[in-house]
């Protein structure tokens with residue numbers, strides 16, 4: 001017997017992929033189990049995470065941002081856990097709002113659990129494709145203290161960088177050093193990351209140019225992580241002695257990820273800007289009984 005149909009879309013940013021669930025009035029009961037079912041790549045739609053699109057005024061965690069940002073990005077990792085921010089997700093969220101006619105021209109404020117992020121959508125790309133999305137990602141926080149990342153027998157010193165969500169950034173000799181990343185890397189001391197962390201493994205490609213692999217908290221290895229790319233840019237700039245606050249001009253790095261390229265700049269006032277693609281690839285409906293876990 002069929003039940004109510006729930007609309008969804010599928011999108012990605014540098015191959016970090018998301019199921020988008022429009023729920024403007026915040027009516028949907030989206031449990032952790034329902035998110036995990038949606039993200040299952042064999043028994044569900046398949047994604048690294050879910051972006052629920054809710055009016056800020058309709059969500060208790062976003063209500064106080066409603067005056068400034070009409071829409072709240074309720075982001076969930078593929079295991080159903082909640083995260084404060086998602087950099088690729090916020091670009092895809094902006095693209096969805098634009099394509100759905102829910103956002104006008106110009107800057108687009110989006111409420112997230114890490115605060116308001118402002119997106120700007122370029123009109124078109126060089127080949128007439130939808131333009132890249134630039135997001136003001138706020139300031140990186142750099143908690144003091146040594147951290148160490150471990151994979152099997154190997155360990156690396158890492159930098160603790162918080163982009164609204166936590167990151168441990170380790171510079172390695174070769175991206176293959178991170179191994180399969182089927183398991184979460186070890187990070188110590190655990191007290192540095194009371195809520196767990198995302199871990200980036202980084203190599204240099206040239207001046208102002210790095211490449212990374214990432215193991216995401218709650219999602220495993222993904223093809224890209226926007227907040228991770230921002231954390232890596234800031235860690236690389238500090239390592240390279242390029243602090244925009246001291247230099248008095250922006251510092252920009254190209255960040256290559258398995259799923260594509262992001263360009264990240266840090267401004268003299270410490271704010272970080274991320275630019276990259278965002279694509280909606282499909283839309284459809286799903287039976288409510290699937291989300292409820294009662295589908296046969």
Ligand SMILES: N[C@@H](CCC[C@H](N)C(=O)O)C(=O)O
Nearest residue numbers: 083086087088165225226227
């Ligand atoms: N893929 C994201 C980050 C998603 C959240 C992360 N897994 C966490 O738990 O903090 C990005 O593009 O930033």
